Amino acid sequence: RVAALGQPQQEVVRPPGRVPLGLKRKGLRVVVTGGAGFVGSHLVDRLLARGDSVIVVDNLFTGRKENVLHHGGNPRFEMIRHDVVEPILLEVDQIYHLACPASPVHYKHNPVKTIKTNVVGTLNMLGLAKRVGARFLLTSTSEVYGDPLQHPQAETYWGNVNPIGVRSCYDEGKRTAETLTMDYHRGANLEVRIARIFNTYGPRMCIDDGRVVSNFVAQALRKEPLTVYGDGKQTRSFQYVSDLVEGLMKLMEGEHVGPFNLGNPGEFTMLELAKVVQDTIDPNARIEFRPNTADDPHKRKPDISRAKELLGWEPKISLKKGLPLMVQDFRDRIFGDQKDAAA
Ligand code: NAD
Numbered sequence: 348r349v350a351a352l353g354q355p356q357q358e359v360v361r362p363p364g365r366v367p368l369g370l371k372r373k374g375l376r377v378v379v380t381g382g383a384g385f386v387g388s389h390l391v392d393r394l395l396a397r398g399d400s401v402i403v404v405d406n407l408f409t410g411r412k413e414n415v416l417h418h419g420g421n422p423r424f425e426m427i428r429h430d431v432v433e434p435i436l437l438e439v440d441q442i443y444h445l446a447c448p449a450s451p452v453h454y455k456h457n458p459v460k461t462i463k464t465n466v467v468g469t470l471n472m473l474g475l476a477k478r479v480g481a482r483f484l485l486t487s488t489s490e491v492y493g494d495p496l497q498h499p500q501a502e503t504y505w506g507n508v509n510p511i512g513v514r515s516c517y518d519e520g521k522r523t524a525e526t527l528t529m530d531y532h533r534g535a536n537l538e539v540r541i542a543r544i545f546n547t548y549g550p551r552m553c554i555d556d557g558r559v560v561s562n563f564v565a566q567a568l569r570k571e572p573l574t575v576y577g578d579g580k581q582t583r584s585f586q587y588v589s590d591l592v593e594g595l596m597k598l599m600e601g602e603h604v605g606p607f608n609l610g611n612p613g614e615f616t617m618l619e620l621a622k623v624v625q626d627t628i629d630p631n632a633r634i635e636f637r638p639n640t641a642d643d644p645h646k647r648k649p650d651i652s653r654a655k656e657l658l659g660w661e662p663k664i665s666l667k668k669g670l671p672l673m674v675q676d677f678r679d680r681i682f683g684d685q686k687d688a689a690a
């Protein structure tokens with residue numbers, strides 16, 4: 348085809364309804380599944396702030412209305428109480444798919460539901476993305492590496508996962524979600540992105556979700572002993588939530604499918620984490636050892652070379668800087684709740 352000015356023009360073939368990607372657009376229509384949860388609600392804040400219209404799809408299993416309540420009067424914000432295991436019809440440009448319980452205590456609570464959320468829920472969101480030609484981002488997890496035999500973990504590592512253990516509903520569920528995502532990409536030409544998120548903390552984490560950062564911070568504030576599981580020498584790498592949200596948005600807007608590790612390479616033993624919490628909240632907080640849970644990964648640390656090179660992303664906030672940023676939020680919710688109960 349020849350354009351009016353005589354310049355040859357490339358034919359752009361897109362499924363009907365698809366918004367031209369790569370163009371500078373204002374006001375995208377974005378779905379955030381799990382948007383009433385910890386990570387999702389921070390992502391929603393950022394998307395609304397840059398002018399997008401956001402639909403949160405959440406069944407409020409582990410999420411809270413309070414996390415998004417401050418957007419109640421915003422005409423560009425909408426929340427639908429919906430379980431992603433059931434199909435849904437929406438017209439959107441981008442889908443950030445976060446819906447899934449993330450803490451071991453929550454995902455082990457009803458393992459079959461966790462698998463269904465990861466498999467059927469992801470299938471439904473991919474079907475939706477295919478129908479409307481939306482770009483789809485899956486929030487996978489460092490748990491796909493299982494108890495890793497490679498350290499630090501690069502995206503090329505295929506993992507060491509127990510398929511029949513108590514964590515498998517989550518690990519294997521997310522691995523299947525990644526498979527589905529790639530099969531829709533290859534088979535239906537869907538634009539997809541995959542993030543493998545490493546342990547993330549910050550304000551709005553569930554206080555009693557059993558994760559180590561929320562446990563230690565809540566315990567220190569309540570003057571209870573910090574519960575260290577096992578010998579406390581297992582390691583994790585902790586990322587502050589704003590760094591993660593930045594990474595997710597860069598990934599969505601960029602040109603690369605991934606998977607990309609999004610995490611902070613600063614690695615800590617659980618005893619070292621306990622020390623940071625003591626230094627931040629209460630130097631007199633005692634430590635109490637408890638038996639560890641089954642299949643607990645011994646170490647975990649992301650290799651983020653790929654994200655640095657291809658997304659131009661790396662975390663900015665160290666654990667020592669980030670931890671104090673969640674303390675006031677926890678204090679307000681823990682002691683606010685007690686005041687409410689006393690009233
Ligand atoms: P979260 O539990 O705070 O948020 C998950 C949200 O999904 C909640 O609002 C919950 O109500 C919702 N949800 C759960 N099942 C649903 C269903 N069937 N239908 C609709 N909504 C449902 O957890 P988070 O830490 O914010 O995690 C968000 C995503 O990031 C999850 O997919 C998780 O696997 C992934 N991730 C998180 C971390 C982390 O450290 N926070 C690490 C790795 C991966």
Ligand code: UDP
Nearest residue numbers: 433434435436437470471472474475477478
């Ligand atoms: N789906 C959905 N919303 C849509 C389109 C599809 O929830 O807008 C669901 C649909 O119900 C199905 C899944 O996504 O269970 C996969 O859809 P797809 O069209 O890829 O597969 P098919 O329906 O042919 O099995």
Ligand code: UDP
Nearest residue numbers: 451557558559560562574575576581617643
């Ligand atoms: N852990 C701990 N004390 C707690 C909760 C967890 O020592 O009160 C340990 C747990 O055994 C694991 C690590 O902290 O080795 C991280 O656990 P978390 O549940 O936060 O996340 P995971 O990385 O295991 O999904």
